[in-house]
Amino acid sequence: MERRYNFNAGPSALPQEVLDHAQSELLSYQQLGMSIMEFSHRSKEYQKIHDGANELLRELLNIPDDYEVLFLQGGASLQFSMIPMNFLSEGQQGNYVITGSWAQKALKEAEKIGNTFIGSSSQADDFRSIPDLGTIKYSDQDAYVHLTSNNTIHGTQWKHFPKNDQSRFIADMSSDILSRSLPVDQFSLIYAGAQKNLGPAGVTVVILKKDMLKNIPDNLPTMLDYRTHVDKKSLYNTPPSFAIYMLSLVLQWTKNNGGIQAIEKLNAEKTNLLYDTIDGSKGFYNGTSEKQSRSSMNVTFRLPGKELEDLFLKEAEEEGFVGLKGHRSVGGCRASLYNAVPIESVHALCDFMHTFHHKHNI
C-alpha cells in the first residue's frame, strides 16, 4: 500500500513501524486474546504499558527524579486553564510571553482566573520572531512565566530558554517536545498534547516539578487538581488507554532509532533541506518567520500571490502531499516536519517545489 507524504500539523504522521505493530496485535494484545482497548485499566497488562510509557519518557528526555510525569485528557487547551487554577494565587500574576495564537489563548484563560502580565510579545512583528531572552520582563509578583516553545501556526521556535533564579518557567511544548534535547530542569512545568511528536490525539503529557504541588488551593474540582493525578499516578479515573499505548509505542520507536540525539540530528537534516529549498528559490518561496527564530517543526512559507499559492496547494495534493495548507488564521503554506515524517517525504516535497518553481517561474 502506498503511504502518503503527510505534513499535517497535528494530528500528524505516525511512524509506519508503530502502526504496523499496533495493527498486528489490535485483536490480541501479546497473544492474550483481547485488544488492548478491551483490557481493564486496573489490569497488570495495562499497568505495564502505563508505567512503561512513563519510564521511557523519563529516559528519553532525561527527566530528573524530582519531576512527575502525568498522562491527562483535555488537550493542551485544558492545561491553559489548569495552570492558573493550580498556580496563580491572589496577589500574584501570571507572566505570559506572547509569541503566537496559542500563547494568546493560554493568556486568555489565565485572565479569567487571576492577574496577568505580558513579559514580552512579538505580536507587533506578526509573530515572526521569538524575543531576545534579555528583553523579557520579570516581576516579583510572577507566579510563573509561561512560554510556547514552538509556535505551530507561525513557524517560530525558541532556540534557547530563559533561566533565572526566581522564576518558575512553564512551557507549552505541544509541537516540539521530543524533537530535541531539553533542559527539563529549567522548567517547573512542561505540557504537550500528544498529537504531534508523541502519538495520536487523546492524551496530554504533563511534566511537573514536585515542589509545584505545595501551594495548590484546596477545593479545586478533583479532575483539575494536579495532585489528584500525581497521587493516583494518572489512574484516578479511566485513562485514554489506547492513546497511551500508542504513546508507549512511539516512545519505544524513538528509543530504537537512537533517542533524542539521533532524532534531533535527523530533524535538522530535514529542516535544512526544506529551508534551503525555500532560500534557494530567489524569493519564489518566502519563509514567513525571521531566520533566527525559524521552527524546525513547522516550516511556514508563502508564494507570490494567492493564485499561485492555491495552485501550489492543489497540485501538491494531487501528487500525494497532505497538510501543506497554512493554518486558517494566517493562510499561506506550512509543512510540519515532526519526528515521524520520514526524510524521504521531505526529499519528495523539495523535488516537487523545484519542479513547481520551474514550471511557474515568474
Place this chain on the structure above:
Amino acid sequence: MERRYNFNAGPSALPQEVLDHAQSELLSYQQLGMSIMEFSHRSKEYQKIHDGANELLRELLNIPDDYEVLFLQGGASLQFSMIPMNFLSEGQQGNYVITGSWAQKALKEAEKIGNTFIGSSSQADDFRSIPDLGTIKYSDQDAYVHLTSNNTIHGTQWKHFPKNDQSRFIADMSSDILSRSLPVDQFSLIYAGAQKNLGPAGVTVVILKKDMLKNIPDNLPTMLDYRTHVDKKSLYNTPPSFAIYMLSLVLQWTKNNGGIQAIEKLNAEKTNLLYDTIDGSKGFYNGTSEKQSRSSMNVTFRLPGKELEDLFLKEAEEEGFVGLKGHRSVGGCRASLYNAVPIESVHALCDFMHTFHHKHNI
C-alpha cells in the same frame, strides 16, 4: 486466534467485527494511504466520521432535535464537575439521588461548587436497591436532579425514570447507555464515558437539551463551558479522533445488529441466563442487589466464603474468563454483560458456574 470471555466492567469488550474493521484499515483509512490517527481533525475525511457518529447516536437513541450531542474528553469524572459549574447557580441546590459510589463522587464535586441536597439515598441499604420513584424529594430550589442510571459497582439499575414538570433531570448513564430504549426527553442532560457500551476509553458523550445553555455563568474556563463545545460542534480543540472513530464503528455495528430494540432483547436474554444460574443455585451463588433493582449490565454476586470466592475467580481466570472480580471497594464477583459481550460468553460462564458449583457443593 482464540478470543477470551471478556466480562470487564470498563474498558470492556468491543465487537469483534469492529476490531476487525479497525485493524483492516489501521494503516490506510479507506485506501487513502494514512491511518485515521494521522488525519487532521479539520480534514473532510475526519469531519465525516465526527458528524456520522453524532447522527448515528441521534438515530439509535431517537434523540430529539432540541438536544445537542457532544464528544468530550475527561471521562464521566470531569462531567461530575462540569455539571455544577455550568448549572448550579447561587441560591439553588443540586439535588443528588445517591444510589452508589459514582453518585457519591458526583455529589462530592457539586459540594465544592454550590449547595447540594440528597433527594434520596440507598446507602443505608448498602446500595442494594434503587429508590421507589415516589419517595424522591424535590424542592423549588433544585437546579437539577442528578441520578446514576446504572450502578456499575453495586449492580443496580433504574427500571423507570422519574418525571415531573419542574425538575431538570441529569443522568450519568456511563454503564448502560445504548443498552435499552431511552426516554431522552425526560432528561436535560445525559452523559457517559464511552468505555462500556460505546467504544474504547478516551471519549465522553454528552446529550444536552438546548435550553440548558441559557443560564451558564460567564467566565468559566473555555474548555469547561458546554457552550464552547456546542458552538464548535466538539471541535474547539483537537478531539480524541481515534476514539471517536471507534465510537462511530460501534454505533454502526449496533445499527447493523438491529438497533436498540434488538440489542435490548439480546441483553435481556444474556442477563436472564446469568441471573437464572444464580437463582437456581440454591444459595451457592448469591445476587447482591435486590431483585427488582437488578442491573442488566453488571451482575454482582457472592459465593459462600472468601476462600471459595477466591478459588472461583482463580479457576475462572484459568478457563479464559476475564474481569469477574468485583470492584475493589465491595469485593465479591461481577460479570459485566455490555452490548458487545456475545451470548456465547454468557453460556460459557453459566456452564462454568454450574460445573464449579457441582465440584464444590457444600
